[in-house]
Amino acid sequence: MLAYVIPVCLAxxxxxxxxxxxxxxxxxxxxxxxxxxxxxxxNAIALIVLFGIWLGSELYFEAALLIAVMGFVxxxxxxxxxxxxxxxx
Amino acid sequence: MSRPLxxxxxxxxxxxxxxxxxxxxxxxxxxxxxxxxxxxxxWLIPLLTHLFWERTPKLYKPVKLCLFFLRILGDxxxxxxxxxxxxxxSSAKLRPAFVEIPLELEDDLxxxxxxxxxxxTPGTVSADLSDDRKTLLVHGLDVADEAQLILDIxxxxxxxxxxxxxxxxx
Amino acid sequence: xxxxxxxxxxISLLLGSLFALIGALGLYKLPDFYMRLxxxxxxxxxxxxxxxxxxxxxxSTQGNGISLHELLITLFLFxxxxxxxxxxxxxxxxxxxxxxEQTRGKPWDQ
Numbered sequence: 319m320l321a322y323v324i325p326v327c328l329a330x331x332x333x334x335x336x337x338x339x340x341x342x343x344x345x346x347x348x349x350x351x352x353x354x355x356x357x358x359x360x361n362a363i364a365l366i367v368l369f370g371i372w373l374g375s376e377l378y379f380e381a382a383l384l385i386a387v388m389g390f391v392x393x394x395x396x397x398x399x400x401x402x403x404x405x406x407x
Numbered sequence: 408m409s410r411p412l413x414x415x416x417x418x419x420x421x422x423x424x425x426x427x428x429x430x431x432x433x434x435x436x437x438x439x440x441x442x443x444x445x446x447x448x449x450w451l452i453p454l455l456t457h458l459f460w461e462r463t464p465k466l467y468k469p470v471k472l473c474l475f476f477l478r479i480l481g482d483x484x485x486x487x488x489x490x491x492x493x494x495x496x497s498s499a500k501l502r503p504a505f506v507e508i509p510l511e512l513e514d515d516l517x518x519x520x521x522x523x524x525x526x527x528t529p530g531t532v533s534a535d536l537s538d539d540r541k542t543l544l545v546h547g548l549d550v551a552d553e554a555q556l557i558l559d560i561x562x563x564x565x566x567x568x569x570x571x572x573x574x575x576x577x
Numbered sequence: 578x579x580x581x582x583x584x585x586x587x588i589s590l591l592l593g594s595l596f597a598l599i600g601a602l603g604l605y606k607l608p609d610f611y612m613r614l615x616x617x618x619x620x621x622x623x624x625x626x627x628x629x630x631x632x633x634x635x636x637s638t639q640g641n642g643i644s645l646h647e648l649l650i651t652l653f654l655f656x657x658x659x660x661x662x663x664x665x666x667x668x669x670x671x672x673x674x675x676x677x678e679q680t681r682g683k684p685w686d687q
Contacts, residue, residue: 319580319583319584319587320583320586320587320590323587323590323591324590326591326594327590327591327593327594330591330594330595330597330598331594331597331598333598333601334594334597334598334600334601334602335601337598337601337602337604337605338601338604338605340605341604341605341613347610347669347672347674348668348672349610349665349668349669349672349674350610350613352665352668353604353610353613353614353617353665354604356617356661356665357600357601357604357616357617357621360597360617360621360622360624360625360654360658361597361601361621361624363625363650363654364593364594364597364621364624364625364628367625367628367629367631367632367647367650368590368594368628370632371586371590371631371632371635374639376636376644379632379646379647379650382650383649383650383653386650386653386654386657387653390653390657390660390661393661393664393665394660394661394664397661397664397665397667397668398664400668400671400672401664401667401668401671429649432645432646432648432649433646433649434646435644435645435646436642483619483623483655484623486619487596487619487620487623490603490615490616490619490620491596491599491620494599494600494602494603494606494607494615494616494620495599495602498606498607498608498612499679501607501612501679502679502681503609503611503612503677503679503680503681504680504681504682505680505681505682505683505684506682507682522659522663523655523656523659523660524659525659526618526658526659526662526663527618527619527622527655527658527659530615532611532614532615532618532662532663532666533659533662533663533666534611534663534666534667534670534684535666535667535670535684544670544684546611546612546614546666548612548615550681553681553682
């Protein structure tokens, strides 16, 4: 059953990523683009966990956790830059 | 140093317990070595960092906080279904609104928790905290009645947090 | 693997990816920034939650003992998603982004 469900899920995630990418291109303002990037990384985590199940390997967990940590720091840094014009004061 | 020895050796027992729990989850293994390493880290990290904490947050009812989090988890799932329904429906029918919520909480950690819970649950995102920390600006996706929303948030989420983070005479 | 567990894994995978899709759809079609903020903070976080539950179920039934470390991802996202949403909302308020006409109430001046 999983052999059929996982490709379907991958397809759904692809559509979600495409919609997010369209928002990233369209903008219209910087916060919109940052929000799109934020959504992209969260979706990437979901995609990696899905991939881990498909390949039956637990090694992908570390990658997903690292992306979660780095993505959060990235989003906060860019949002802070927009707010203050500087990251480290 | 006037503080008792147990306080000096183990400044934040709950934080230590939490660190041990995170370590065991990270290792994904319940072997004796992992317990020892987790206990060591849980002891050393609060000990080495507690001088940097300006004010250590005080939890008075940890068990109640855990139960509160379980309820929040249920609320998150319910709120998500609601938001999903709103997004799929027509976006011209939505009634977005900015609502100002007066706050009674004062503790930093409690305020952070309330703002996060407001963002995660009932179709609202906390947008800003006023400079005097007395008002939270909230954006709702579909607000039928502002007064009802304020009442809901205060009763459902703020009241339990006040109970957990303040010392009650009982 | 038991057929029932496989079905549960499949259902939570589908639910997770559907939530991620709904979050992205909200990001794409809602009219102003503050409304778009709702999609990613709620739906996408739960989307990852669904995937993580599926992964926990799947690896716990592979015969290598219970696997719970995926919980850390959800825990971390539940802590960080509101923080980044709050930062973005603050930045948007400061830049005075356009607010759709349906919105009642006004944000205060920064």
